[in-house]
Amino acid sequence: MRRINGRVLRAVSAIVAIALLPACGSSFNTGTITSDSVKIGLLIPQSGVYAPLGTDISRGFHLYLDAHGGQLGHRRVALVTADEGAGPDSGVPAGQKLIQQSQVAVAVGVVNSATALGLIQPYNEAKVPLIIANAGANALTGAKRSAYVWRTSFANGDVGASMGAYVASRVDFGQVYLIAPDYAAGHEQIGGFREAFEAAGGKVAGADYPPFGTTSNYQPYLARIQRSGARAVFCFFSGAEAVSFVKQYTEFGLAPTIPLYATGYLTEGSVLRGEGAAALGIQTGLHYSTELDTATNHAFVAAYVARYHAPPTVFSVAAYDAAQVLDRAMAGARTGAQIVAGLGRLGDIDSPRGTWHFSDTHNPVQRYYLREVRDQGGGLVNAILRTLSS
Numbered sequence: 001m002r003r004i005n006g007r008v009l010r011a012v013s014a015i016v017a018i019a020l021l022p023a024c025g026s027s028f029n030t031g032t033i034t035s036d037s038v039k040i041g042l043l044i045p046q047s048g049v050y051a052p053l054g055t056d057i058s059r060g061f062h063l064y065l066d067a068h069g070g071q072l073g074h075r076r077v078a079l080v081t082a083d084e085g086a087g088p089d090s091g092v093p094a095g096q097k098l099i100q101q102s103q104v105a106v107a108v109g110v111v112n113s114a115t116a117l118g119l120i121q122p123y124n125e126a127k128v129p130l131i132i133a134n135a136g137a138n139a140l141t142g143a144k145r146s147a148y149v150w151r152t153s154f155a156n157g158d159v160g161a162s163m164g165a166y167v168a169s170r171v172d173f174g175q176v177y178l179i180a181p182d183y184a185a186g187h188e189q190i191g192g193f194r195e196a197f198e199a200a201g202g203k204v205a206g207a208d209y210p211p212f213g214t215t216s217n218y219q220p221y222l223a224r225i226q227r228s229g230a231r232a233v234f235c236f237f238s239g240a241e242a243v244s245f246v247k248q249y250t251e252f253g254l255a256p257t258i259p260l261y262a263t264g265y266l267t268e269g270s271v272l273r274g275e276g277a278a279a280l281g282i283q284t285g286l287h288y289s290t291e292l293d294t295a296t297n298h299a300f301v302a303a304y305v306a307r308y309h310a311p312p313t314v315f316s317v318a319a320y321d322a323a324q325v326l327d328r329a330m331a332g333a334r335t336g337a338q339i340v341a342g343l344g345r346l347g348d349i350d351s352p353r354g355t356w357h358f359s360d361t362h363n364p365v366q367r368y369y370l371r372e373v374r375d376q377g378g379g380l381v382n383a384i385l386r387t388l389s390s
Ligand code: PHB
Pocket: 111, 112, 113, 114, 134, 135, 136, 137, 156, 185, 237, 238, 239, 265
C-alpha cells in the first residue's frame, strides 16, 4: 500500500473538518445564553394579512419583559425581531435565520400554521426551543409533536370544536354554511367545528375555502351562502381578512337573516374596531376576552391599556404567557435541553385568560368562552356569555 504523505493527510483532515462544521454547528448549537444574558428571537408578521396580530404579540411580550426589568430567567434579554410575513415562503427562512445567523437561544412567535409546520425540523435539529405564540396547526402538538416545540396559544381544532354543540342547538338543527381561508388553519378550525357540530346533530349546508391572503371580494361566496338555504354561517377569518368578510357580510344584507358564528379571531382587538357596528351581535368561541372578571386579567388589561392605549387581545396574552413561561423555565438553564425540561416542570400558569397548564404534548389545557360583540359605553367589546364545555 502506498504511504500517504503527511501533508496530504493534514489537508484532507482539514477539508473533512470544515465540511462537518455546519452540521455540528447546527445540531449542537444552543444559541447565545450566558449566566447573565440570553438572546431571544421574536418571529412575527410585520407585513401581510396578519400584521395586526404581529403588533399584538410584540406588545404582549414587551409588556411582560419591561415589567421584569428586561430580564427573563434572571438574564438580560437581547431581543432580535424578524418579519414572518404572511406565509411560509417568508416565515420559514426568517425562522431559520434566527437560529443560524442570529444564534438565538430561544424563539417566540409564529402566527401562520404553515410557517410553524416548516419550522419543527430546524428547531428540533438545532435543539433551540420554539415557543409558538399563535399558530394553531393541530400536528404541532399532535402527530408531529416534538421535544423543542411548545405552544402557549391553542390547537385549531379545539377552538373550532368549542362552538360545535352550541351552534347546533342555536339553529335548531337547521343547516349551517362553513367558510374559511384555504390553508391549514382554515381547514382545521372548520374541521374541529364540523366534527363537534355534526356529533351534536347539526347539518352542513355547504363549505367554501377562498384563497388565503389574496381574496378581498367575498361577494361570490356570499351569494352562494344566500342560495344555499343555510340558517346560519360558521367561519374562521383573522386579521385583515376578518374585517373584509364581516363588513361585506353586512353590506350584502345577510346579517339580519343568517346569523354569523365564528372562532373569536373574527372579532379581536384592532380587527373589531375596523369592523365597527357590522360586528354587533356576532357570537364567537375563544379562550380569552378582555371582559374576563379576574384580578389577573384586570391588572393585565389596565397595564396594557396604560401603555398602548388599546385593549389587549388573545394574541397579546399568548405572547405575555410565552414570556412568563420562559422566565420560569430559564432560571438556571444553560442549554435548550434544560429550558425544555424546565417548561415540562411548570405546572399551573396564572394567566389573564385563567389558569392553564401544558399538556403532555406541549399544548395549553384551557377553558373556552362564548362571547358576543356588544356596545359597552360607546366601545365594542366581546362580552362573555358563559363557559363552553370544550
Ligand atoms: C394559524 O395560521 O394557525 C392562525 C392564524 C391566525 C389566527 C389563528 C390561527 O387568528
